[in-house]
Amino acid sequence: xxxxVDESTRLVVxxxxxxxxxxxxxxxxxxxxxxxxxxxxxxGGQSFEGPGGKKVPIFNTVEDAVTEAGANTTAIYVPPxxxxxxxxxxxxxxxxxIVCITEGVPVQDMTRALKYVKxxxxxxxxxxxxGIISPGKAKVGILPAQIVTPGPxxxxxxxxxxxxxxxxxxxxxxxxxxxCVGIGGDPLIGTNFIDALSAFKDDPDTKAIVMIGEIxxxxxxxxxxxxxxxxxxxxxxxxxxxxxxxxxxxxxAGAIISGSAGTAEEKMKAFKxxxxxxxxxxxxxxxxxxxxxx
Amino acid sequence: xxIHEFQAKEVFRRAGIPVPPGEVAETPEEAQRIxxxxxxxxxxxxxxxxxxxxxxxxxxxxxxxAEARAHAEAILGMEIKGLEVRQVLITPAEEIATEAYVGCLxxxxxxxxxxxxxxxxxxxxxxxxxxxxxxxxKLTIDPRYGLLPHEAYWLAASLYDDPALVKQAAKIIGQLxxxxxxxxxxxxxxxxxxxxxxGEVKAIxxxxxxxxxxxxxxxxxxxxRDLSAEPPSETKARNADLSYVxxxxxxxxxxxxxxxxxxxxxxxxxxxxxxxxxxxxxxxxNPDKVVSALEIITSDPNVKVILFNIFGGITRCDDVANGIVxxxxxxxxxxxLVIRLTGTNEKEGVGILEGAGxxxxxxMDEVVxxxxxxxxxx
Numbered sequence: 001x002x003x004x005v006d007e008s009t010r011l012v013v014x015x016x017x018x019x020x021x022x023x024x025x026x027x028x029x030x031x032x033x034x035x036x037x038x039x040x041x042x043x044g045g046q047s048f049e050g051p052g053g054k055k056v057p058i059f060n061t062v063e064d065a066v067t068e069a070g071a072n073t074t075a076i077y078v079p080p081x082x083x084x085x086x087x088x089x090x091x092x093x094x095x096x097x098i099v100c101i102t103e104g105v106p107v108q109d110m111t112r113a114l115k116y117v118k119x120x121x122x123x124x125x126x127x128x129x130x131g132i133i134s135p136g137k138a139k140v141g142i143l144p145a146q147i148v149t150p151g152p153x154x155x156x157x158x159x160x161x162x163x164x165x166x167x168x169x170x171x172x173x174x175x176x177x178x179x180c181v182g183i184g185g186d187p188l189i190g191t192n193f194i195d196a197l198s199a200f201k202d203d204p205d206t207k208a209i210v211m212i213g214e215i216x217x218x219x220x221x222x223x224x225x226x227x228x229x230x231x232x233x234x235x236x237x238x239x240x241x242x243x244x245x246x247x248x249x250x251x252x253a254g255a256i257i258s259g260s261a262g263t264a265e266e267k268m269k270a271f272k273x274x275x276x277x278x279x280x281x282x283x284x285x286x287x288x289x290x291x292x293x294x
Numbered sequence: 295x296x297i298h299e300f301q302a303k304e305v306f307r308r309a310g311i312p313v314p315p316g317e318v319a320e321t322p323e324e325a326q327r328i329x330x331x332x333x334x335x336x337x338x339x340x341x342x343x344x345x346x347x348x349x350x351x352x353x354x355x356x357x358x359x360a361e362a363r364a365h366a367e368a369i370l371g372m373e374i375k376g377l378e379v380r381q382v383l384i385t386p387a388e389e390i391a392t393e394a395y396v397g398c399l400x401x402x403x404x405x406x407x408x409x410x411x412x413x414x415x416x417x418x419x420x421x422x423x424x425x426x427x428x429x430x431x432k433l434t435i436d437p438r439y440g441l442l443p444h445e446a447y448w449l450a451a452s453l454y455d456d457p458a459l460v461k462q463a464a465k466i467i468g469q470l471x472x473x474x475x476x477x478x479x480x481x482x483x484x485x486x487x488x489x490x491x492x493g494e495v496k497a498i499x500x501x502x503x504x505x506x507x508x509x510x511x512x513x514x515x516x517x518x519r520d521l522s523a524e525p526p527s528e529t530k531a532r533n534a535d536l537s538y539v540x541x542x543x544x545x546x547x548x549x550x551x552x553x554x555x556x557x558x559x560x561x562x563x564x565x566x567x568x569x570x571x572x573x574x575x576x577x578x579x580n581p582d583k584v585v586s587a588l589e590i591i592t593s594d595p596n597v598k599v600i601l602f603n604i605f606g607g608i609t610r611c612d613d614v615a616n617g618i619v620x621x622x623x624x625x626x627x628x629x630x631l632v633i634r635l636t637g638t639n640e641k642e643g644v645g646i647l648e649g650a651g652x653x654x655x656x657x658m659d660e661v662v663x664x665x666x667x668x669x670x671x672x
Contacts, residue, residue, distance in 0.1 A: 081511065108508070111406045112438065115438060161551030162557050164637065165557065168636075188400065188405055215556070240556040242556075243559045244559070252483065253398065280564065282658065
């Protein structure tokens, strides 16, 4: 098994005719993801040519992509000004799993979009994330496919390229993955660590989890407590930003709400206190997972 | 992006919040002239992107224009948390009966905007939050509706007993949310919100952080950027669409992706070195960006070695390699380059480097260790 995306994923790409959208649609198709539709307003009726001359129908709306092509998942590659609108449209059309790759989405836009997605019973991954890949099954997003291999480890990360670094360490050590999820680095995201952890909990094929966090916020600390209370499988953690200089803070609101700055030390301590093995560097992740799986 | 108090007050005024008048001075003479114009007692306030100005001695009361001039002379040029004060705000001294705190921010955990108010405002609000959390009232808005009138009233009612003050504060809290939205803020704060002996409620301080992702559609707010408040190298980096923060070490770092960039800095430290900077060349990999990145890194005289750590995804290794080769032609780089290139178009990238007499490794640990050794020898 895998989480969130697999062979049953029927993908629509919002922004399929754009520079990034078209490039990554081809990559996803090459990996074997079922791309059933594209959406670019005004280009409905045209088609997108994928690898091997395979044609993907383009629609004006996500609603058409759902009713006419049976799409159940979307990948969003539209500019920041339109990204929250694209998320809203996808949820409104009945898409169940929405992956928003776009970086630079205004955070106030996301407050409304997140609420709407939740009310519709859909799930959003991102924004500002590399997407998700279930090795051998499906890839939605921009993760390089050559670094993954099927196996028993679930990977969750806030970062993009650092995820690649962690995954390649696993793959090089002969340890495969059920699903690698990039949850995104923005302050407001649709799927947080706990959401992804609980999905992995329900996946019998996932025997261990790698969690890659970074400074800022308290997501990692909350996830660590959740792991201790709810998970029976081992978790290995890594936190980036131990040497990042403390930012000069404006105002008190941030400190009042979270009580802390979300430093690397604090997060690593929360990991250790809750039974999560902490890797000192990315290279050590594979070794710790090997020990955990033994 | 942080904006100055006088700029946040300008946004507040546009939203209708009662804010005392005031003008900014860059010299003691200007400060004196403004104080003369305002008349009476004034406050001279350092304008820097940092909290804790009062405790650092950057806020002073002046009884007359000559004293305002003297205070401005002392405050201008002083350093507050590493930031030089280049401007002071001159504003009338207010009679204060009570000091409250009113703030709102994008709340990650609640996934919405949360308001916080307290009747115990002033410099020790964080201490209040710590020791007496019940003294702070919090309210998370429903993003479908925004801040509703009764919610603003509830918040205000926790600040005062006098209904006349509650009414004014409720209006101000609503206007603060308007200002927050108008500016595309991630945080907006009034501390203190004062009441005067004559029964007026007004904001005598203003703090605001703006979401950088909003600036493209808010040119009036983007114009508030204070270039003198950041090192020229960071300005240059932003103009080149790079994310750069100067640090004190000697290992120059050039990485794609913020998480990997931080992990690279951490690994430099792990192997006994000190990073000279954080630099994220971002997702796309226009060779020109790599040239700009190298110009910025080499402009730091502390740098003894330059470490590239590139894991190609959206970024293509061949683009980065072309940028490196191009940069070595355009700039005289006097320090060694240590390069790691892996991922998308790795073979092409390595080929380009080898064609120019350079080499690349595939492991992150290998290059970081080598870079640290070179920096420590130099």
